[in-house]
Amino acid sequence: MAEEPRPDRADGNLPRAAPAGVSTRRHPRRRRIVAVGAVLAVVAASAVGVVWWRLNGNITRVDVSGALASDRPTKVAEGPLNILLIGSDTRVGEGTSDAASVSGARSDTTLVAHLSADRRHVTVVSIPRDSMVRMPPHCDAKVPKAQWTVQQFNAAFSMGGPACTINTIEGDTGVFIDHFAVVDFNGFKGMVDALGGVPVCTPKPINDPKAHLRLPAGRHVLDGEQALGYVRVRYTEGDGSDLGRIKRQQAFLSSVVQEATRTSLLLRPDKLYGFLDAATRSLTTDESLGLGEMRDIATSVQDTGVGNIAFVTVPTETYPQDPNRVQWTGAAATLWTALRQDRPVARPSASASPSATPTQAALTVSPADIRVLVVNATGVSGLAADIAAALRVQGFAGVTTGSVADRPDGVVVAYGTGQEEAARTVAAAFPGSTSKEDATLGQTVRVTVGAGAKAVVEVPNRLGSQPLPTPTAPVPAPTGSIVARTADQDICS
Incomplete structure (x- = not known):
């Protein structure tokens, strides 16, 4: 009488037969590779930790x-x-x-x-x-x-x-x-x-x-x-x-x-x-x-x-x-x-990112849909009113004016979160202006006008055809030149 096969598993069940053509040999080489990989990963992580610890420890x-x-x-x-x-x-x-x-x-x-x-x-x-x-x-x-x-x-x-x-x-x-x-x-x-x-x-x-x-x-x-x-x-x-x-x-x-x-x-x-x-x-x-x-x-x-x-x-x-x-x-x-005021002191160079020249692309927001606050930072009476008039002629809605005691040079166009496209339309009216985001502004675009600001120009998507009024208030000259060297300039310049 033939002896019955014995189960070799703890649950008492017989091991399943391997499908035909499939080897039942274990893969000790594969296990060794996995083990070595795990060790190398631990060593690498430890090395990174040691390097970090050493560099951080160097600092007084x-x-x-x-x-x-x-x-x-x-x-x-x-x-x-x-x-x-x-x-x-x-x-x-x-x-x-x-x-x-x-x-x-x-x-x-x-x-x-x-x-x-x-x-x-x-x-x-x-x-x-x-x-x-x-x-x-x-x-x-x-x-x-x-x-x-x-x-x-x-x-x-x-x-x-x-x-x-x-x-x-x-x-x-x-x-x-x-x-x-x-x-x-x-x-x-x-x-x-x-x-x-x-x-x-x-x-x-x-x-x-x-x-x-x-x-x-x-x-x-x-x-x-x-x-x-x-x-x-x-x-x-x-x-x-x-x-x-x-x-x-x-x-x-x-x-x-x-x-x-x-x-x-x-x-x-x-x-x-x-x-x-x-x-x-x-x-x-x-x-x-x-x-x-x-x-x-x-x-x-x-x-x-x-x-x-x-x-x-x-x-x-x-x-x-x-x-x-x-x-x-x-x-x-x-x-x-x-x-x-977190403003750049020099205009970006030609190698700057496209976002540094916001008026290159077609303007997508009409002047009629933009509220503008013009802030006079020159101390010259009537300057903000002149600028507001030049904007209203082009269809900018809800233009208001104000003044500040600071005396910066140039023009800064500040805009709230999500208002970058509206700010591009406004910035197109101010040659040489700098744009920056200010989350406190909401939907109003603020234009701060300082010494040396250039006259308002027509924006490409302006409304109406009435010519821009002639300014009556003089724009003071810049308070002084600030010479900046950008990091991309030739080292011999």
Whole structure:
């Protein structure tokens, strides 16, 4: 009698027979591959974690909140971001989080980077170190502004570090500073070397023993040591002023942006790590500006075209009491107003995104369907009425007028959420105007008219044929020119 087959499963059932032609062999090789893959995934994740931990740990953080003034400018929620960048000749706060430890260092370069709320443009403002400005005596934030004294700008960092510099900038400009970062020169050299060098253009030969730099005229690719000498050259190049050096620094920063874009730095882990490691090892920031926040900021501006990154120097003139020092001109007030109002200070270049030239496409909203508020920011009586009349003739409905105390240059067309097409129609009437979104406006398009505004022109989809009335109020000339260099300009320009 044949022996019955025994079940080999815990449930007592017999195993199912494999279909004909199908092997019942196990696949140990496949299991090994899966296991190795899982291990590699864990290792990769751990490596990323270690890199992140190391880079984040490189950064020195300083708490300056207790040293900031109590009457700071108002911070606009979900608005623009202003970051104070300081190039220093020493490692600020080395091994400590004490705000007082930053005193005594010297600031060689001071920049305010303004990132617009919509991240469509970035303005980097250079503040000359020789500027004579008002600041709190002994960097005491409790001293009322009425008792501030005129001192050389870079004395603020030497006396009170980032906190005193922030108090001085905010008190003199009304621009709220969200974060600060201090980079020492060793980190600067490392970042340049991590990029593989940065191209520069020298119209004339440079021979500066103090900067340890000799270069013939022409184009060069500088390593970190040479680049540091290049941006610090002062006494043997140009007029020997800080203003000449700032121009070279701005041209150099433009080249850095171009080089990072050309080499796809963000897509090259090998180069990116070297760049970030050099940067973070020499970086001191406020307590809330960590690697995660920096990543978020970088991500938010990744679609900002290089043509929409502008480098500007605070407009200055000779300081009467000392010809070796400078003071800010009236145009500086225009610059700071533009930053407070989140307006670009330079027209986008030809390489800017199509959204920067909103009147190229056909207009889709009729003037009859648009409410417009014309705001006179020139102080000239009757100017808003002239502009309103020129708009009404073209069929714009519900045009109202107003005025403000600020004195910006140019024309800004502001519009509420979903009103961009209506704003394009309005902007077509104002040559050279700048458009920006303002969620507080609702369905009204606000036109702020400042000094230097051009006369209203006919829009392509105007209603009626009555000619535009002749203006009666004069438009004042711009308060001063603000020269901007965009990051896409040729390095030899």
